[in-house]
Amino acid sequence: MSGARIWHGGDLEEARRLFPDAPEPWIDLSTGINPIAYPMPPLPARLFERLPSPADHHDLEAAAAEAYGAADPAMVVGAPGTQVLISLLPALRPRSRIAILGPTYAEHAHAWRGAGHEVAEVASVGGAGEADVVVVVNPNNPDGRMLRRGALLEQAEHLRRRGGWLLVDEAFADFDGDETLVPVLPDNAIALRSFGKTYGLAGVRLGFAVAATDVAAMLRTALGPWSVSGPALEVGRLALRDRAWRKANHEARAEDASRLDALLSPLADRAPAGTILYRLMESSRAPDLFSHLGRHGIWVRRFQHDHRLLRFGLPGSAESWRRLATALEGFSSH
Template sequence: MSEARIWHGGDLDEARRLFPRAPEPWIDLSTGINPIAYPVPPLPASLFERLPSPADHRDLETAAAEAYGATDAAMVVAAPGTQVLISLLPHLRARSRVAVLGPTYAEHAHAWRKAGHEVVEAEAQGQLGGADVAIVVNPNNPDGRLIDREALLRLAEELRARGGWLVVDEAFADFDPRESLVPALPCNAIVLRSFGKTYGLAGIRIGFAVASRAIAASLRSTLGPWAVSGPAVAIGRKALRDRRWLDAARAARAADARRLDALLKPVAETPLCGTILYRLLPSRHAPDLFRHLGEHGIWVRRFQADPALLRFGLPGLPADWRRLENALALFRSR
């Protein structure tokens, strides 16, 4: 029997299939990716002609350690995207009881279940402690729920007493790092960080795990050599050290999130939530709004588990903002 398909953002092929008469170009608001990307520097041809050097790869991990507040660069493992790390982690443990604090990013439960583990979705933080592995997305995707660091440290200690792991996915923490677990990382915790979302460069595929030296070594061994391409290494280490760009992007995207809230508030039935890079709209009219926006060439994120929710990423261009504003006005006037 084939596995159920997990819906993700960014699938414009599906958008065109569902709405073949929609105007082009599509505005893709279905992801939580910064629409204003980090400016890619000119790259020498040699980066495409040779394997990435171990020294450059280590420097990328050092840059990530500096950016995320890790105490030791040897605890940071660079990978070709966080999704690869999500898929690999279940293979580093014997069969375990895994609790995922949900509802959240579906690939976590899927990866552990596919690897033969017993997986349950916990509805509250208090239900995580009885598992061998607890998984928390912080801030959460899609609602932006944020668990404070002290609570995570207590959970890690509870798990450590019986050899358990705490996995914390901080894919959206770059713009809101106040509760990041990295600076106070317990020995049994693994933190995942995404590069592409914050820097708007999802296509180059970089992600990081931050863990104890022992767990990091296991991940590194499983990934094998040359896990990250030379061009991605060059771009990643430059961007991660550009704190001025990050601070400016954080302020600009926070302003964009407030602007988006103002546009969405008239069609929301309860308060909007989410993170700086996406906003979650609850409405019983969500299916109609999804269809209306699709017919106008605007692709937003719907959810299999709850059709009353839509997630909106941030528009990038002034023309995109105008098209979204006009489409929402037409929906309200119907």
């Protein structure tokens, strides 16, 4: 139903409404955001007192190009979050046939359909048929499915012959990016990269599109001037150039993902899937487990399209790990 509310993670008001007697503080595992945030640098007052300069914006995009492996900083467009880019892209094409590899992040279909395009969800890129735009989330949210770079390049070439686009949402590719398309991006492909998830700073609202320079120019025009705030520009360029932090965090969060799998596996119908920043559990008892965790003040992500699935973000403290392990152990003993 097109008017139905799309469920997202992070809504603790909904958690408290559903489980008013749950203990505080809540442990929010409903998002795929890194629970160990990049340390915020001191921000000088001038960042809040003046408009960002074009040079500030260019420097941020150069830092993103370095971090993601883009061939040219002019291909990189900074924006106040990838969600804004998802909403803008459908306005850049005439009415088209859109194939979305699903099930996946629901905002893609919502944005293209809302802009008047014909949208179909397909189970494989081979099922895209004669679509004008093919949308792939890689790695996929929520199951972590990964398409190989070669398959994406083949699809881009197929689309090129009729002026089509390949849109690849790489929101979780920073830590799971072996197949990222950015370093070899075809001129009819667009890649989206999220900043807030990797760096644990979702509230900064920062994301990027990487595209051929003509498409990048259209996006910049659609976004308008000063699309990224001064504080976000500063934090973004510093964090994106901090390769040591990113490498250490990648390794640490991969260990956390394995630890979480060990907790979830005894209750799952099959091995957990997903990415380093979240794990997807399938169980016939998922609705009961969701309620059990909610009563213990632990909020996880459920899904409209399949009630057997629960997605768990990574706990961010020793106490959160302890509470989660205790709650899961209590459920398994039922």
